[in-house]
Amino acid sequence: xxxxxxxxxxxxxxxxxxxxxxxxxxxxxxxxxxxxxxxxxxxxxxxxxxxxxxxxxxxxxxxxxxxxxxxxxxxxxxxxxxxxxxxxxxxxxxxxxxxxxxxxxxxxxxxxxxxxxxxxxxxxxxxxxxxxxxxxxxxxxxxxxxxxxxxxxxxxxxxxxxxxxxxxxxxxxxxxxxxxxxxxxxxxxxxxxxxxxxxxxxxxxxxxxxxxxxxxxxxxxxxxxxxxxxxxxxxxxxxxxxxxxxxxxxxxxxxxxxxxxxxxxxxxxxxxxxxxxxxxxxxxxxxxxxxxxxxxxxxxxxxxxxxxxxxxxxxxxxxxxxxxxxxxxxxxxxxxxxxxxxxxxxxxxxxxxxxxxxxxxxxxxxxxxxxxxxxxxxxxxxxxxxxxxxxxxxxxxxxxxxxxxxxxxxxxxxxxxxxxxxxxxxxxxxxxxxxxxxxxxxxxxxxxxxxxxxxxxxxxxxxxx
Amino acid sequence: xxxxxxxxxxxxxxxxxxxxxxxxxxxxxxxxxxxxxxxxxxxxxxxxxxxxxxxxxxxxxxxxxxxxxxxxxxxxxxxxxxxxxxxxxxxxxxxxxxxxxxxxxxxxxxxxxxxxxxxxxxxxxxxxxxxxxxxxxxxxxxxxxxxxxxxxxxxxxxxxxxxxxxxxxxxxxxxxxxxxxxxxxxxxxxxxxxxxxxx
Numbered sequence: 102x103x104x105x106x107x108x109x110x111x112x113x114x115x116x117x118x119x120x121x122x123x124x125x126x127x128x129x130x131x132x133x134x135x136x137x138x139x140x141x142x143x144x145x146x147x148x149x150x151x152x153x154x155x156x157x158x159x160x161x162x163x164x165x166x167x168x169x170x171x172x173x174x175x176x177x178x179x180x181x182x183x184x185x186x187x188x189x190x191x192x193x194x195x196x197x198x199x200x201x202x203x204x205x206x207x208x209x210x211x212x213x214x215x216x217x218x219x220x221x222x223x224x225x226x227x228x229x230x231x232x233x234x235x236x237x238x239x240x241x242x243x244x245x246x247x248x249x250x251x252x253x254x255x256x257x258x259x260x261x262x263x264x265x266x267x268x269x270x271x272x273x274x275x276x277x278x279x280x281x282x283x284x285x286x287x288x289x290x291x292x293x294x295x296x297x298x299x300x301x302x303x304x305x306x307x308x309x310x311x312x313x314x315x316x317x318x319x320x321x322x323x324x325x326x327x328x329x330x331x332x333x334x335x336x337x338x339x340x341x342x343x344x345x346x347x348x349x350x351x352x353x354x355x356x357x358x359x360x361x362x363x364x365x366x367x368x369x370x371x372x373x374x375x376x377x378x379x380x381x382x383x384x385x386x387x388x389x390x391x392x393x394x395x396x397x398x399x400x401x402x403x404x405x406x407x408x409x410x411x412x413x414x415x416x417x418x419x420x421x422x423x424x425x426x427x428x429x430x431x432x433x434x435x436x437x438x439x440x441x442x443x444x445x446x447x448x449x450x451x452x453x454x455x456x457x458x459x460x461x462x463x464x465x466x467x468x469x470x471x472x473x474x475x476x477x478x479x480x481x482x483x484x485x486x487x488x489x490x491x492x493x494x495x496x497x498x499x500x501x502x503x504x505x506x507x508x509x510x511x512x513x514x515x516x517x518x519x520x521x522x523x524x525x526x527x528x529x530x531x532x533x534x535x536x537x538x539x540x541x542x543x544x545x546x547x548x549x550x551x552x553x554x555x556x557x558x559x560x561x562x563x564x565x566x
Numbered sequence: 567x568x569x570x571x572x573x574x575x576x577x578x579x580x581x582x583x584x585x586x587x588x589x590x591x592x593x594x595x596x597x598x599x600x601x602x603x604x605x606x607x608x609x610x611x612x613x614x615x616x617x618x619x620x621x622x623x624x625x626x627x628x629x630x631x632x633x634x635x636x637x638x639x640x641x642x643x644x645x646x647x648x649x650x651x652x653x654x655x656x657x658x659x660x661x662x663x664x665x666x667x668x669x670x671x672x673x674x675x676x677x678x679x680x681x682x683x684x685x686x687x688x689x690x691x692x693x694x695x696x697x698x699x700x701x702x703x704x705x706x707x708x709x710x711x712x713x714x715x716x717x718x719x720x721x722x723x724x725x726x727x728x729x730x731x732x733x734x735x736x737x738x739x740x741x742x743x744x745x746x747x748x749x750x751x752x753x754x755x756x757x758x759x760x761x762x763x764x765x
Contacts (some may be wrong), residue, residue, distance in 0.1 A: 116753050117753050122732045123730070127754070140600065140650075246653070252747055277734065293588075295641070295668060295670070328670055394585045418584040513588075533612065538593070
């Protein structure tokens with residue numbers, strides 16, 4: 102019987118497999134950031150051990166950093182301390198840091214791919230659940246906790262049990278105005294925020310094949326939002342073309358050898374999956390979430406489910422969620438006033454996202470009632486946007502183009518949505534308080550977010566393009 | 567002191583809400599510490615305290631009726647962010663066991679790595695536990711890791727739970743994963759030398 106892609110990569114990385122024990126898996130690339138690493142470095146100090154393979158870990162500062170005036174010291178003392186600790190720890194343990202001011206600085210899941218560090222067939226971990234993003238390259242990438250960060254620093258290995266395998270196939274062509282964010286919000290709305298827990302998901306099918314690398318990253322990024330251990334897409338020519346020539350990508354003879362290997366990285370035709378789901382791309386509309394987990398999503402023209410449509414035992418949680426959002430069961434979101442628009446996060450802050458938004462807003466101006474923040478994923482994205490004149494389009498539209506970081510996706514820095522306000526956001530989580538205490542989040546694609554920025558209300562972007 | 571988990575007999579705190587994500591357990595703005603201690607004071611921060619920092623009387627942790635070392639929650643507990651701070655805050659507050667009908671993967675690992683036992687029970691048994699606590703806030707639960715059993719003490723109703731044998735041994739004996747991985751050093755170096763592509 103053939104093997105799935107996950108099993109192929111897994112088998113290539115097993116260092117020790119003993120009955121009764123989880124497998125010890127070798128990790129090719131480990132990313133760290135300021136929030137989930139300090140306690141891991143402390144652990145090494147307590148044990149008196151070094152980082153085992155410091156060249157296989159790369160660090161950046163992203164979660165806590167301000168998105169304006171990054172050249173000045175960080176104002177908030179605790180954030181500043183955490184970022185300083187990252188500098189201290191990486192210096193002391195010999196790990197490469199792309200900190201504030203470095204031309205490679207940015208959101209960890211944006212910089213790995215754009216620097217050519219993320220490659221097919223790799224195992225990649227980071228103390229961040231959106232590490233699944235790197236799966237877009239046909240890598241096995243997943244988020245870990247700080248104790249596991251310490252394991253990887255200490256041994257370049259992690260203990261894992263083999264996950265179950267799920268295949269999600271999206272056939273056919275996307276309709277106008279529908280982009281990759283809509284695909285993943287649609288899938289999560291169908292299978293729920295826990296529908297893939299315990300599984301590693303392989304995305305495939307014509308609609309996935311037709312996506313660019315950056316659009317594929319958006320899909321894999323949100324695998325965790327359906328509970329999946331990770332998500333991945335088999336590499337193809339689109340993948341190889343994206344990687345070629347990037348800063349740390351293999352070159353010359355190494356490149357040819359690498360591509361020959363990467364071409365073997367696909368699930369065999371007779372590989373068996375534990376679960377297979379199939380969707381038709383033509384059924385997908387521009388999506389929006391209305392509740393407080395990413396599974397509570399719907400087509401932007403739809404109505405929120407009524408209480409009668411929700412199972413008895415799920416009603417209290419459903420009602421709690423809508424109370425938080427101050428929304429009525431059964432109501433529509435079209436025309437609902439929004440206060441903030443956030444375009445950013447490891448889900449949608451890459452150059453293609455900014456180009457998509459700029460293409461839509463060129464010659465238009467934001468509505469008076471909205472504040473619009475565009476936060477690029479990295480210094481390189483920011484520089485490219487400026488090179489292409491995207492900054493001028495945003496300025497003319499009344500959008501603020503800020504500096505790179507995680508920003509209002511999780512509101513660890515100053516970029517918080519005020520209590521009670523509605524934000525249409527291209528990020529990945531609409532949890533209570535995620536964007537600031539009592540902030541209310543509608544998750545959507547960059548296009549749908551941009552449409553709301555122009556009209557000031559939840560809008561079907563298809564009517565404006 | 568070496569941490570272990572073997573057996574617990576305690577009252578429990580009921581939180582019958584589904585999909586409790588780690589942002590609720592500990593909001594991002596409280597993740598700025600660089601040590602593992604002290605996170606308990608911000609456990610369920612925004613459900614527990616209002617904007618002025620005053621306790622919300624309706625939240626269960628502020629209700630003096632409910633206390634104990636066991637937290638009982640609705641399904642899909644610990645979804646979302648991988649922050650281990652969620653497990654640290656639960657442990658720091660004083661919980662040793664979390665009972666739910668379903669746990670998110672990363673949270674489950676993080677809890678086990680901090681000697682907090684996630685006990686996954688059936689929907690039916692979870693409902694029985696909530697009913698028992700509702701009927702009597704002093705109702706005790708007994709968790710026996712060796713036997714992999716959870717029991718409602720008053721009624722004697724019990725259910726067995728799964729845990730992988732490796733993690734069970736770690737909890738009972740106080741081992742951690744790094745001790746085991748460090749013992750594999752030679753295997754790791756052999757693996758590295760055997761790779762044609764060691765990226």
